[in-house]
Each structure stands twice: as C-alpha cells, then as structure tokens.
Amino acid sequence: MRVVFILSLLGLWCSFGFAQLPKDFRTEQIFLELGKTEWNPGDTLEVNGVVTCLAANRFLPYSNYLYIELLNSQDSVLVRQRVDCKKEGSFRARIPTERIYSGSYYLRSYTNLMRNFSSESFAYQPVYIGSKPSSLKSLDNDEVSCYIYPTAGVLCPNRIQEVTASFLNSQGEPLESLPVALLNEAGDTISSVKTSNSGFTVFHFIPLMGKRYSLSVNISGKDKRILLPFADDKKMKVQCSVNGNKLFYEVLNAKGRLDNTELYLFSRENGVCKIDKFGESGVVLLTNSPKIITLFLTDKNHQILSETSIVCKYQYPQYVDSLINEAQRTFSNDTVVLAGNRYESIRFVSDSDKWVSHAESDLLYLSDYNSPLPFPKKVFQKRTSSRFADLQAWMNTARFKRFELSEALLKDSAIYTHLPEENMLIIGKVMSIDDLVLRGGKVVAYNTRNALVYDAPVDKKGRFRMAVDDFEDGDTFFLQPVNVREQPVNAAIHFEDMTFPPAFHLIESGTNRIFSIDESGAKKGKFKDQYLPEVVVKAKYRREKPMTSAEFYGVNYVDHDHIERHNYQTLLDILRSMPGVRVLYNSDVKAEKRFSLQSTRGNSALNGSSLVLLVDGTRQDYEIESVLEMPALEIESVKLLKPWETLAYVHGALEGAIYVKTRFGNKKAAVSKGTYYTPMGLSVVKKGNIKQIGQRKDNCRMLVDVVDGTDIWSFEYPMTLNTK
Structure with a gap:
C-alpha cells in the first residue's frame, strides 16, 4: 500500500485569467445538463441547460446565443454549434457523435460575453463515448492522498487558525468517516474529528511560534502522521466573516505595514470595491448581501499578498419538497422553464455516474473559483448546515480565477472587447475590383432558403454591419453591393471571420477543473488566454462564377x-x-x-x-x-x-x-456581381418542454436542479428501485 501526503500552501498557488464588466465586472454563467455522461458511439447527446447573469439586480443573460463544442482529449473541436438561449436563458442542443471513436471527450460552452474573461470560467462537462474501461469504473483504495490547506495559505502564531484537510482515494473519491486527530509537538491530541461524506475535516486551534503540529490518521491498520507547516509571523494574512450585509475583516501579521497595502473585496452582488482607510480590523457595510465574497490584500501595484473567500449561508425554498415528491412518484426525467424565470430539472442517473454536473456548483462556484480538489458533490445530499461546512472547506482550498485583479483595476471597462450577441450579424468590408473602398451605398442580402431580404449602409471606410433574423446552420446568403445611385456594382466583399477561443486540456476529466497547456512559449500550469492566438474559423463564401444554373424543366x-x-x-x-x-x-x-x-x-x-x-x-x-x-x-x-x-x-x-x-x-451571358456567403447559423432543435420517461434501474440517484432568479439550488437523493 502506498500513501501519498501532499501539503499545499495556498499562498503559493494561483490561477490566471481576465476580468468582467465596469464597476462590477459582470459576466454570464452556463449550466450544461446531461441525463448521463456515458453514451454509445453514434448516439446524439441530448443537452439541456440555462445561461444566467448573476449580478446585482439582474439574472437573465445579455446574450441570446451561446456556443457548445465537443472536444477530444487532444483538444480538437469535433463539433461546434451555435444555440439559441432567448427563452429566459434556457436552451436545448443535440450533439451528434457519428464517426467518433470510443474514448473520453468533453463538452465546452460559452457566450461571446464570457470570452472577455478566462476560458477556465467556461462551462465544461466530461462525457465518455463507448463503454468505460474498468479502470474508470472501479476504485482502487491502495493509494490515499491527503491535502492540507491553512486558510489563506499561512498559519499565524498566537491567533485562532483554521486548517482544512481532504482525504481522497486514487480515483479522487472522498474517504468518508475517517478518524483524524490533530496533535501537538509532544504527540498529545488537541482535537479529533471524522471526515465528512465529502472527505473534509476542518481544525481550529492556536499555533505557537516554532512548534510543529501534525495530523494523525489510521489507514488500513497503519498509523500515518502528516506534518503541518510552521507558524509564520512575517507573512500578512487576511481573514473575514459575513453576517447579512456586514463584512468583518482582520489583517494578521500587519505590524505597521498597512500603509503599503490596499484591501479589495469582490462579490457578484457588489462588484469590486476598494476599502479605504482600513485598519488591522474593521467592519464594512455592503450594499447587497452576498452569497460568496472574496477579500484581496494587495501591495500598491495590486499584486495579491493574501486572499480568502467566504460562503454565506442561504435558505432553501419549501416548494422543492413538493417538486421532489412528485418526481419520486412519477419517476420521470423532466426539464422545464416555468413562468417567473424558474428553471427546474429532474434527472435519474446511475449511481456509478460520477461525472454529471449540478447547477449550483457550476453556476455559483466553478464559474469563478478553481481548486486542486474536486468539487464536493456529495454536499447536495445534505440540506443542513453541514452542507455549508463542506462548501466552505472547499472554498478554503480554492482561488478566484475569472480575472486577475490587477488587470481588472487597470483596464476597467476596457476589459470588454467581446460584446454580447443580441442579434445575428453579417459584418464585412466592400472593396472594388481595383481594391478601392466602396464609400457610401449599401449592401443587400437575400437568404436563399426563405427569400428574406436585408440591407445595411456602407460607411466611409467601406464597412457594413447587418443584423439579420435567426437563420439555420447551412443557410446561404447572396449579398450584392449597391452604390449611392441604387445601382448594383461589381465589388468584392471581405467578410469578418468568426474567431473562437483556444481549447485547453482538461486533466482528470470529471473530477476537477485544473488545466494545462502544451503550446510552445507558454509555461505549463500557468498561462493567460492572451498568450494564445484565437482560433479563426472561416465561413463558406464564394464569388459567383459564370455557370449553368440548376434547371428544373416545367417549373422554373x-x-x-x-x-x-x-x-x-x-x-x-x-x-x-x-x-x-x-x-x-x-x-x-x-x-x-x-x-x-x-x-x-x-x-x-x-x-x-x-x-x-x-x-x-x-x-x-x-x-x-x-x-x-x-x-x-x-x-x-x-x-x-x-x-x-x-x-x-x-x-x-x-x-x-x-x-x-x-x-x-x-449571346453574352451576364455574370453575377454579388457574393454567396454561408455564415455559422443556429443548430435548431424542436421547441417546447423536454420531458422523457426515465429508465428504471437499481441504485440510481435523483438529481434536482432549480434556478429561480438569483436563487440556485441542487439536491441529490439516492434511490433503490426494482428493475422493470
């Protein structure tokens, strides 16, 4: 038996990214809902979901469209679809898997607005095509890993400190009810607890300078001891707590050095706020009560010296009980958007399927925070305060990832280079055959499938921006430049190509969201999106050439x-x-x-x-x-x-x-002066509520997800039924 103990100081671990909107840096979040994550080759993946904008006084997204991609383990995009999410942010997509070999894949989804920030904040959902190898199904407990995280990455002497420990087996699954003891340097027990069903333990104690503390655990009959780091009286540390709209903060190890520091807080509800004239401790009144808040202590160059995040307790709705009872009675999968923007999802999934996502984790946590540890999905089996204890334990190990604070403060609204897509657009530039810009006039476009007609003016630089009605993928437009005298002209149209963000390799797919990248010039494990070129995908377009038209006798x-x-x-x-x-x-x-x-x-x-x-x-x-x-x-x-x-x-x-x-x-045939253009259209799925009869099976789990305005909840209920 091999036991691996890993000590991680959060102060040495960080993630990189971009930033959000002016003042509050808002963005959008996506929940990808699958009824299962294991599919047969050739199956069509049925994907439902919802897009939100979790910000003060807003819930519905700005974007009317999102993108869903199917990628392989080499980060090659096999399928890319553009999907409509106009109905209160909800959407449905079908992802084909024809001619796709067995293996691990993952879905990635994002909106144009989300591209202003780190790609790590996109929605990810691992899937497996074919039958999973036994190595992915069975658990091998011969190797156990222990991760230790002092809150904010440091232990300060002579003050009550918090240490989070996580115990996982070789497959990343938590070890539940494992007795763990905190020992002092003499080997005396300070406290003893059992790990939660998420594999977490949290210890509170007062460390002394120069003394060594450890954790003691018995694994398979063998006692193991894991050393904690020494207390540090040099490194500053920020810690906080929240009660309603009051934030209580404290800066430890300050020792008169606060003049060279700044204190910032971030929450979706309040945005980024600078705390002016702060001391070693204080109280901040927040405009809006947050669900999650992060405190940053920085130097004058806005480089982070200490960071900590707090999960605020929130109440769960009573109507969820009736929703769950009805689902247990009918035993059917159901995804529906109700009046009042409420999105409800009920799924019955195999007990062995560990890759399925939950709305609460994807929208509230994983969209903004990253941790070396998998998100504790078993918290969704709880409806008591112990759920928040494990959520906070995970947040103790996490770091804010969506944007880099220094960059956000520097750029502010200039962060936004990608606008939300509210309409489908055709954008381009008109050039004459002599490569001169066409000034004035307009461009007329015909959708060749439904004969809808559009036009847009051409500015002095020859550019045009044309809004068109929603069109399906594969639709072709015929565009004709027209001069100021309303005459068709023989001119070239240079279309603005669509670009897409680069893909990153997802390590240990389905267990966490740690990324690496092997691009030349980028350091593995630490990267920024701007180091990589965006992927350019050219739409299909062609100049019309003299040719015999398709002739249908007796019709046209x-x-x-x-x-x-x-x-x-x-x-x-x-x-x-x-x-x-x-x-x-x-x-x-x-x-x-x-x-x-x-x-x-x-x-x-x-x-x-x-x-x-x-x-x-x-x-x-x-x-x-x-x-x-x-x-x-x-x-x-x-x-x-x-x-x-x-x-x-x-x-x-x-x-x-x-x-x-x-x-x-x-006898001379006329030659078309226009251009045929096939931009990326919508992947259309039949509208309406999605309701399917669930497959009855033994040892399944019922997953309930509710998105009701800014209130988001997920629940899991183990169920044992007779196979029918």
Missing part, C-alpha cells in the same frame, strides 16, 4: 426543345405551362396593365410586387402584352430567376424575374 426553366415538343405558340402559352409562374389577367379595359406575372412561391419579406420580365437582359416595363405574344419559335429558353439571381441583370426585382432568351438576341 423551359428550353427550345421543350417548346417544340409541346407545340407552344406564344410566350404567354409557355408561362402558363410553368407551375412556378402565375399569369393574372385583368378584364378591366381601363387598366394600365392587362397582364401581370407573379411567382407561386409567395411574396418576400419586403412589399409584394410582380415578377420583372426580362428579354435578353433588357427589362420590359411597357408593352408587356405585345411581348407575351412573342412567337414561341423565336424563344431559346425561359427561366424563372430567384430574387438574388436577378441582381446579375436588374435591380429591385424583389420577387424575382422571368428571363426570356431569344434565339437571335444577345
């Missing part, structure tokens, strides 16, 4: 052979035979036009109008009746053009056009 194209075969006499006879064209006749002899031509596909998004009639590229606005009497034998072909195809010949044909090519007319 008729050639000369077809005309001769059917013995048509006039152009009017040909048009009446085409199902894609409707010929309307006005019997009023006083009417300006007796005939009008319309498409049977329906009107576009703009004002409805008749089809334009073109003969050898020339628009026929007058004498249409005489043109319709054109002998059929003089006609080479008739084609129904879609709106975006008409830009090669005419401007303003919003419903399309009929192009008549005569046998003796202009």
Whole structure:
C-alpha cells in the first residue's frame, strides 16, 4: 500500500485569467445538463441547460446565443454549434457523435460575453463515448492522498487558525468517516474529528511560534502522521466573516505595514470595491448581501499578498419538497422553464455516474473559483448546515480565477472587447475590383432558403454591419453591393471571420477543473488566454462564377426543345405551362396593365410586387402584352430567376424575374456581381418542454436542479428501485 501526503500552501498557488464588466465586472454563467455522461458511439447527446447573469439586480443573460463544442482529449473541436438561449436563458442542443471513436471527450460552452474573461470560467462537462474501461469504473483504495490547506495559505502564531484537510482515494473519491486527530509537538491530541461524506475535516486551534503540529490518521491498520507547516509571523494574512450585509475583516501579521497595502473585496452582488482607510480590523457595510465574497490584500501595484473567500449561508425554498415528491412518484426525467424565470430539472442517473454536473456548483462556484480538489458533490445530499461546512472547506482550498485583479483595476471597462450577441450579424468590408473602398451605398442580402431580404449602409471606410433574423446552420446568403445611385456594382466583399477561443486540456476529466497547456512559449500550469492566438474559423463564401444554373424543366426553366415538343405558340402559352409562374389577367379595359406575372412561391419579406420580365437582359416595363405574344419559335429558353439571381441583370426585382432568351438576341451571358456567403447559423432543435420517461434501474440517484432568479439550488437523493 502506498500513501501519498501532499501539503499545499495556498499562498503559493494561483490561477490566471481576465476580468468582467465596469464597476462590477459582470459576466454570464452556463449550466450544461446531461441525463448521463456515458453514451454509445453514434448516439446524439441530448443537452439541456440555462445561461444566467448573476449580478446585482439582474439574472437573465445579455446574450441570446451561446456556443457548445465537443472536444477530444487532444483538444480538437469535433463539433461546434451555435444555440439559441432567448427563452429566459434556457436552451436545448443535440450533439451528434457519428464517426467518433470510443474514448473520453468533453463538452465546452460559452457566450461571446464570457470570452472577455478566462476560458477556465467556461462551462465544461466530461462525457465518455463507448463503454468505460474498468479502470474508470472501479476504485482502487491502495493509494490515499491527503491535502492540507491553512486558510489563506499561512498559519499565524498566537491567533485562532483554521486548517482544512481532504482525504481522497486514487480515483479522487472522498474517504468518508475517517478518524483524524490533530496533535501537538509532544504527540498529545488537541482535537479529533471524522471526515465528512465529502472527505473534509476542518481544525481550529492556536499555533505557537516554532512548534510543529501534525495530523494523525489510521489507514488500513497503519498509523500515518502528516506534518503541518510552521507558524509564520512575517507573512500578512487576511481573514473575514459575513453576517447579512456586514463584512468583518482582520489583517494578521500587519505590524505597521498597512500603509503599503490596499484591501479589495469582490462579490457578484457588489462588484469590486476598494476599502479605504482600513485598519488591522474593521467592519464594512455592503450594499447587497452576498452569497460568496472574496477579500484581496494587495501591495500598491495590486499584486495579491493574501486572499480568502467566504460562503454565506442561504435558505432553501419549501416548494422543492413538493417538486421532489412528485418526481419520486412519477419517476420521470423532466426539464422545464416555468413562468417567473424558474428553471427546474429532474434527472435519474446511475449511481456509478460520477461525472454529471449540478447547477449550483457550476453556476455559483466553478464559474469563478478553481481548486486542486474536486468539487464536493456529495454536499447536495445534505440540506443542513453541514452542507455549508463542506462548501466552505472547499472554498478554503480554492482561488478566484475569472480575472486577475490587477488587470481588472487597470483596464476597467476596457476589459470588454467581446460584446454580447443580441442579434445575428453579417459584418464585412466592400472593396472594388481595383481594391478601392466602396464609400457610401449599401449592401443587400437575400437568404436563399426563405427569400428574406436585408440591407445595411456602407460607411466611409467601406464597412457594413447587418443584423439579420435567426437563420439555420447551412443557410446561404447572396449579398450584392449597391452604390449611392441604387445601382448594383461589381465589388468584392471581405467578410469578418468568426474567431473562437483556444481549447485547453482538461486533466482528470470529471473530477476537477485544473488545466494545462502544451503550446510552445507558454509555461505549463500557468498561462493567460492572451498568450494564445484565437482560433479563426472561416465561413463558406464564394464569388459567383459564370455557370449553368440548376434547371428544373416545367417549373422554373423551359428550353427550345421543350417548346417544340409541346407545340407552344406564344410566350404567354409557355408561362402558363410553368407551375412556378402565375399569369393574372385583368378584364378591366381601363387598366394600365392587362397582364401581370407573379411567382407561386409567395411574396418576400419586403412589399409584394410582380415578377420583372426580362428579354435578353433588357427589362420590359411597357408593352408587356405585345411581348407575351412573342412567337414561341423565336424563344431559346425561359427561366424563372430567384430574387438574388436577378441582381446579375436588374435591380429591385424583389420577387424575382422571368428571363426570356431569344434565339437571335444577345449571346453574352451576364455574370453575377454579388457574393454567396454561408455564415455559422443556429443548430435548431424542436421547441417546447423536454420531458422523457426515465429508465428504471437499481441504485440510481435523483438529481434536482432549480434556478429561480438569483436563487440556485441542487439536491441529490439516492434511490433503490426494482428493475422493470
């Protein structure tokens, strides 16, 4: 049997990142909900979830879209989807796994607003495709690890101090009810406790300078002793407690050195606040009562000297009991968004599935804090004060990760280089064929799937920013630059490529959120996002080339052979035979036009109008009746053009056009001046509540997640049922 004891001083451990919004540096958080984390190859991963913005006076996200990616263990993105989260932040996605080999993978999700901060704050969910190897299912208790964390990373002499210890087996699972004793230098017992179901113990004692203390534990019949660090009277340490909206703080080992320091606090509810004229101890009145608060003691350059975080107790709602009782009775998985922004999720998962996430941990804790230890998920089996004891024990080992304080204070609102996506946009720059900027005018865009039409002005630098309705992934737009005289111009459009954040390797997937990176030039274990280039993904776009269009006989194209075969006499006879064209006749002899031509596909998004009639590229606005009497034998072909195809010949044909090519007319084919562009669209899933019958199984767990405004709760209930 091998026992590994690890002493970690939090003062020597830190994480790197970016910052949030001006004053309170707000961002968004994502909860990825899966009914299971082990899937068969070829399965479609069913993902539900919710996006929040946990900040003062706000809960709903700013973003209307998020991104979900499936990555392999080498950090290659196998699937990337853009998903709608407009319904109170909730979303649903289906991730395909075709042609994906068995192995460990993970889902990653983020919004554009979240990209202003560390990628470690994104949502992560490990999954396994195929059957898990036995090494990932079974637990080997031959190796036990003990992690010791003095609060804020240091023991100060002659004051009550707190030490957190965690005991884990080789698979990172907590050792429960393990007796642990705190001993003084003479070997006398100061106190003795048992580890919680999360594997934590917390000791409070007064260390003396120069004395050595230790923890004693018996593992498999063998007594082991773990030494604690010596007390340090040189290093300053900040500690605090919270009661409602009052923060009580104390700076230990100050010894008159506070003039060279600054004190900051951060909570989502209050943002970053500087405590002016602080002393070695004091009380701060907070504007809003926080759930989690972090205190930073820094030097004048805002480099952190000491950091500590506190979990404030909050009440759980009574209606959760009825929700749980109903779930136990019906035994069905259920995810639903109710009126009042309440998101409820009930899942029944295998007792052996340790990778599933919880809303409370993902949204409240793991989005802002990182620890070398796995999050204690067993706290969700408790509804008493012992839950907060283990949560605080974990927070004693954690560090704030979302942004670097010094950078946030320096940049303030300049931190925000990525705006939240409220609309889907097409952004680009218009250049002439001579590489000159097109000044003024506009760009007209047609969605080739649904014929919706959009336009956006072109500024003096040739740039345009076009908001479009939600479109599906794979939709193609035809874009045509138009000058200030409302004439189509032959110009190139340079589209702004979408960029995506780099991926990092997730170590010990499913047990914690420690990252490493092997990029050249970046130090493993310590990195900042800005050291790495963003991944650039080019959308599909092309200039239209002269080519034969797809011709569907009798619907939108008729050639000369077809005309001769059917013995048509006039152009009017040909048009009446085409199902894609409707010929309307006005019997009023006083009417300006007796005939009008319309498409049977329906009107576009703009004002409805008749089809334009073109003969050898020339628009026929007058004498249409005489043109319709054109002998059929003089006609080479008739084609129904879609709106975006008409830009090669005419401007303003919003419903399309009929192009008549005569046998003796202009032989030169017109070339489209526009550009086809296929940006990244939405992955569409059927709307509505998601309700599936759960699979009955022995020894499962019922997981309940409730997101009700800024109140977020998760619960776990072990259940043993007969297999049916």
